[in-house]
Amino acid sequence: MSWMVWTLPTAGFFSGIALILAGMTIWQRFSPSIERKGFLPLSTTRGDRLFIGLLTSAYIHLGFVGFTEFHVLVATGISAIWMVVLMRWG
Structure with a gap:
């Protein structure tokens, strides 16, 4: 690369x-996959939840880099937890 x-x-x-x-x-x-309704206010498939999760994880990282002095791995950990929650219950 x-x-x-x-x-x-x-x-x-x-x-x-x-x-x-x-x-x-x-x-x-x-x-x-089939569409289902979780805690998100719309019916989603696995692919929809993956897209939403990747997009919000990017914003979590941008927020951490822009507004905190924490190491970026903290944002990565929060994003990983968020992705698991979103994919399972979203």
Whole structure:
């Protein structure tokens, strides 16, 4: 990845998202999702909740970087917990 001058954390981040998308594709292939209503105010599928979770995780990271002095791994931990909650009960 040196041709893009990526740092190891950046490459790991995008590789992780690619693995999540590949895993969701395989999961959808073998177990098609159905719309359901959780605590979100709309009916969603697994893919919808994944998209919402990735988007809100990006905002969590931006908030931590912009407004706190905490290490970015704190935001990553909060985002991971948020993704689990959202995918399970959202």
